[in-house]
Amino acid sequence: xxMKSNNEFKNLEPMFKPKSVxxxxxxxxxxxxGNIIMQNYINGGYSGDLYLVNKNADEINGMxxxxxxxxxxxxxxxxxxxxxxxxxxxxxxxxxxxKVKSIVVVSGGFAEVGEVELQNKMVEIxxxxxxxxxxxxxxxxMDPRSRIDTLFLPTYKLSRASVGSVSFxxxxxxxxxxxxxxxxxxxxxxxxxxxxxxxxxVDEVDILNYLMHDKETKVIVMYIEGIKRGKEFVELxxxxxxxxxxxxxxxxxxxAGASAAKSHTASLxxxxxxxxxxxxxxxxxxxxxxxxxxxxxxxxxxxxMPKGPNIAIITxxxxxxxxxxxxxxxxxxxxxxxFSDDISKKLRKIMPVLVNIRNPLDLAGDADSKRxxxxxxxxxxxxxxxxxxxxxxxxxxxxxSRLAAELIRIKQLISKPMIVISIGSQYxxxxxxxxxxxxxxxxxSPASAIESLSALYDYHRYLKH
Amino acid sequence: xxMKSNNEFKNLEPMFKPKSVxxxxxxxxxxxxGNIIMQNYINGGYSGDLYLVNKNADEINGMxxxxxxxxxxxxxxxxxxxxxxxxxxxxxxxxxxxKVKSIVVVSGGFAEVGEVELQNKMVEIxxxxxxxxxxxxxxxxMDPRSRIDTLFLPTYKLSRASVGSVSFxxxxxxxxxxxxxxxxxxxxxxxxxxxxxxxxxVDEVDILNYLMHDKETKVIVMYIEGIKRGKEFVELxxxxxxxxxxxxxxxxxxxAGASAAKSHTASLxxxxxxxxxxxxxxxxxxxxxxxxxxxxxxxxxxxxMPKGPNIAIITxxxxxxxxxxxxxxxxxxxxxxxFSDDISKKLRKIMPVLVNIRNPLDLAGDADSKRxxxxxxxxxxxxxxxxxxxxxxxxxxxxxSRLAAELIRIKQLISKPMIVISIGSQYxxxxxxxxxxxxxxxxxSPASAIESLSALYDYHRYLKH
Numbered sequence: 001x002x003m004k005s006n007n008e009f010k011n012l013e014p015m016f017k018p019k020s021v022x023x024x025x026x027x028x029x030x031x032x033x034g035n036i037i038m039q040n041y042i043n044g045g046y047s048g049d050l051y052l053v054n055k056n057a058d059e060i061n062g063m064x065x066x067x068x069x070x071x072x073x074x075x076x077x078x079x080x081x082x083x084x085x086x087x088x089x090x091x092x093x094x095x096x097x098x099k100v101k102s103i104v105v106v107s108g109g110f111a112e113v114g115e116v117e118l119q120n121k122m123v124e125i126x127x128x129x130x131x132x133x134x135x136x137x138x139x140x141x142m143d144p145r146s147r148i149d150t151l152f153l154p155t156y157k158l159s160r161a162s163v164g165s166v167s168f169x170x171x172x173x174x175x176x177x178x179x180x181x182x183x184x185x186x187x188x189x190x191x192x193x194x195x196x197x198x199x200x201x202v203d204e205v206d207i208l209n210y211l212m213h214d215k216e217t218k219v220i221v222m223y224i225e226g227i228k229r230g231k232e233f234v235e236l237x238x239x240x241x242x243x244x245x246x247x248x249x250x251x252x253x254x255x256a257g258a259s260a261a262k263s264h265t266a267s268l269x270x271x272x273x274x275x276x277x278x279x280x281x282x283x284x285x286x287x288x289x290x291x292x293x294x295x296x297x298x299x300x301x302x303x304x305m306p307k308g309p310n311i312a313i314i315t316x317x318x319x320x321x322x323x324x325x326x327x328x329x330x331x332x333x334x335x336x337x338x339f340s341d342d343i344s345k346k347l348r349k350i351m352p353v354l355v356n357i358r359n360p361l362d363l364a365g366d367a368d369s370k371r372x373x374x375x376x377x378x379x380x381x382x383x384x385x386x387x388x389x390x391x392x393x394x395x396x397x398x399x400x401s402r403l404a405a406e407l408i409r410i411k412q413l414i415s416k417p418m419i420v421i422s423i424g425s426q427y428x429x430x431x432x433x434x435x436x437x438x439x440x441x442x443x444x445s446p447a448s449a450i451e452s453l454s455a456l457y458d459y460h461r462y463l464k465h
Numbered sequence: 466x467x468m469k470s471n472n473e474f475k476n477l478e479p480m481f482k483p484k485s486v487x488x489x490x491x492x493x494x495x496x497x498x499g500n501i502i503m504q505n506y507i508n509g510g511y512s513g514d515l516y517l518v519n520k521n522a523d524e525i526n527g528m529x530x531x532x533x534x535x536x537x538x539x540x541x542x543x544x545x546x547x548x549x550x551x552x553x554x555x556x557x558x559x560x561x562x563x564k565v566k567s568i569v570v571v572s573g574g575f576a577e578v579g580e581v582e583l584q585n586k587m588v589e590i591x592x593x594x595x596x597x598x599x600x601x602x603x604x605x606x607m608d609p610r611s612r613i614d615t616l617f618l619p620t621y622k623l624s625r626a627s628v629g630s631v632s633f634x635x636x637x638x639x640x641x642x643x644x645x646x647x648x649x650x651x652x653x654x655x656x657x658x659x660x661x662x663x664x665x666x667v668d669e670v671d672i673l674n675y676l677m678h679d680k681e682t683k684v685i686v687m688y689i690e691g692i693k694r695g696k697e698f699v700e701l702x703x704x705x706x707x708x709x710x711x712x713x714x715x716x717x718x719x720x721a722g723a724s725a726a727k728s729h730t731a732s733l734x735x736x737x738x739x740x741x742x743x744x745x746x747x748x749x750x751x752x753x754x755x756x757x758x759x760x761x762x763x764x765x766x767x768x769x770m771p772k773g774p775n776i777a778i779i780t781x782x783x784x785x786x787x788x789x790x791x792x793x794x795x796x797x798x799x800x801x802x803x804f805s806d807d808i809s810k811k812l813r814k815i816m817p818v819l820v821n822i823r824n825p826l827d828l829a830g831d832a833d834s835k836r837x838x839x840x841x842x843x844x845x846x847x848x849x850x851x852x853x854x855x856x857x858x859x860x861x862x863x864x865x866s867r868l869a870a871e872l873i874r875i876k877q878l879i880s881k882p883m884i885v886i887s888i889g890s891q892y893x894x895x896x897x898x899x900x901x902x903x904x905x906x907x908x909x910s911p912a913s914a915i916e917s918l919s920a921l922y923d924y925h926r927y928l929k930h
Binding site: 254261321327365425444445447 | 618621647721722753755756790825858860888889892
């Protein structure tokens with residue numbers, strides 16, 4: 001049904017780091033997609049050359065507009081195409097003649113609505129000129145470093161993420177946009193965002209190939225509905241997780257979902273079990289829901305590999321310590337560690353008499369930054385402890401921004417994974433933002449924290465085996 | 466080890482609806498617990514009579530202060546005790562002589578630190594005078610209707626919840642305070658909050674007994690570490706879920722957690738499996754994490770019972786529809802429904818040609834409030850559909866506050882459960898608050914939404930069996 005290009009020319013670098021961008025379909029009409037994309041470039045701080053192309057305009061909002069990309073007569077690294085589907089093949093032909101280096105087609109109206117011929121024609125032209133083409137029917141790409149942003153969603157609706165090390169790949173525009181929006185509230189930030197829609201030419205294999213070698217990308221997170229080039233994917237899968245962690249959420253886990261996915265992107269979801277087996281074999285981290293994607297991205301973005309599964313819990317709330325111990329007990333990989341005798345004795349000496357020296361270490365509701373600091377400073381050198389989980393409940397009398405600052409300070413002195421669990425509303429949220437800005441990942445429930453640590457440790461074991 | 470009182474006088478009404486409150490240990494020192502409690506009463510809008518008691522003061526911040534509760538010489542419905550442990554028995558004796566109707570001891574320093582004798586002595590005195598006593602070592606009670614608030618945590622640290630129908634019972638102060646803080650951001654609001662600490666006299670059985678008959682409480686949510694009166698608890702469990710839903714998070718699910726719980730509240734956690742069997746047998750909804758407690762509270766607070774398991778998904782994002790179908794496929798109880806032929810035909814007539822008439826119903830990214838409204842209006846009368854899940858992604862071009870308003874409007878016309886899934890940051894959060902204020906529960910992931918609906922349906926089946 002679909003023609004599939006297999007050429008080797010698909011270098012995506014000009015899509016993410018273009019020195020010049022042309023918006024084909026730029027518009028002064030605020031209801032048009034081309035207008036929003038244009039506005040996002042103008043307001044987003046992109047510092048390369050920007051060319052507007054609109055066959056009906058010489059000028060748009062005071063900026064020069066070209067009738068065709070052929071009129072630009074300067075090198076264009078990336079052309080963003082946002083015009084009705086039927087005009088797209090002609091535009092691609094012109095891009096080819098103009099020696100454009102990469103193309104993102106955000107327009108819909110192709111295979112997803114039965115216009116397979118039109119889509120194939122478009123790909124044929126791009127292939128002829130050896131231009132990598134992303135889309136159609138996609139949100140395109142975002143890179144906070146180069147300020148590339150082809151999204152046709154205004155920033156008030158979808159907050160843009162800050163610069164970071166996680167790259168996010170999404171077949172679905174809706175899933176991609178919600179995740180991208182959520183990332184804006186997280187401390188880890190974004191390296192690259194790619195929504196690839198119909199995957200008419202550039203597909204998940206091309207994208208992963210690029211991200212595998214991208215130095216700005218430390219973690220790859222992906223939402224996929226189907227995999228088109230199974231054999232190539234497996235070849236890639238063997239290599240990629242040896243280089244960096246890949247977190248995957250695959251739709252169609254169940255019959256109901258698979259059937260819905262088929263209708264959505266017209267791609268065969270394939271047997272989920274087959275896919276899952278491949279993911280497991282090659283050390284992918286498998287998420288089963290959107291929220292898990294974020295949890296896992298967070299831990300991989302910030303934490304070093306744990307040497308073992310033994311967790312120390314340090315808390316200012318006894319009950320929350322118990323629930324975290326339960327989360328560890330429910331996990332297949334993690335263990336509640338036992339403090340060494342030596343460290344226990346040292347803790348006994350400096351902790352108030354009412355603090356029981358055992359794991360979880362309940363510092364009590366009046367614990368202040370010093371008590372936390374004293375405990376963590378000792379436990380960071382305890383060889384029987386591999387990971388430190390700090391529960392900081394900012395509702396308690398002793399917890400304030402001094403505690404958050406102290407935890408950020410200690411984090412820099414510690415070589416083991418160290419994460420924080422803080423649960424609450426405004427006052428807590430404020431301190432969460434503070435700690436995450438300081439490089440300390442914060443989780444909002446014991447379960448999400450421990451599941452994330454477990455994913456990190458499982459990946460470590462995969463690399464070691 | 467613990468003396469346990471079994472008297473029948475433990476009516477908790479004066480704790481939640483007192484006409485007069487005395488704060489024993491009121492203080493002008495901002496670092497003292499008694500000061501924070503006093504400030505919370507003064508600023509919180511409590512309209513009954515407030516008496517301050519401090520053996521060293523005649524006046525505190527311009528208000529009259531009594532040396533002893535015996536000097537008040539007016540009826541006191543609730544005495545909040547916040548003085549050092551060793552002085553508590555004497556204060557309880559004086560409360561007895563002053564015919565105080567109920568006591569909350571927030572002070573710590575009793576059984577939880579080995580002072581079992583002191584605790585027993587205190588209970589003995591309360592029993593002698595037949596006064597219900599909550600605590601010690603607890604946060605006490607909150608009731609947003611009567612503005613009772615014995616919490617010694619300032620409102621900037623712990624946001625207070627608005628008036629609602631969910632009552633929350635927590636043995637642990639830390640867990641209680643975080644949940645209470647989180648509830649402040651939810652639409653369902655609070656009926657009663659009770660943190661009962663050491664449960665020296667009033668325990669979970671007394672509290673559930675009270676809440677079972679409390680007309681302001683529609684849903685009971687509880688966090689417990691141990692159950693002290695097993696036989697009475699089972700008797701109560703048989704009755705309570707026939708009257709209202711009870712959501713329970715029991716600590717000590719695992720060996721690690723049980724051991725930690727034992728150290729925390731010195732109460733035997735008992736075998737979790739035994740407790741779980743009782744909860745299941747009597748239709749309790751079992752949560753395994755703090756976040757689940759909130760999800761379940763939300764669904765029970767707002768939704769009617771579903772007649773069956775068949776869910777219709779209406780979405781403006783295809784991928785999110787697929788993930789929701791997957792969540793349904795993963796659930797033991799729920800089913801992705803099939804639209805009836807009649808309704809399918811009607812949908813075909815009014816939906817744009819590109820909208821595929823099947824479940825999930827993908828209205829496409831340009832769906833506006835009218836398209837949603839048209840679809841829901843038809844599906845609400847489809848007898849093969851029992852539950853409507855609306856996915857409203859506010860990043861999409863068509864979704865705005867007009868859509869939120871329209872969903873709130875339709876919610877009032879529909880007798881089936883109807884919930885919303887919206888995922889995102891600021892713009893989404895704003896619409897979430899809007900919809901929840903309008904009585905429409907909003908979930909932030911497909912998994913949490915479907916698990917909650919499943920809990921609702923399972924409870925419905927329990928009531929029917």
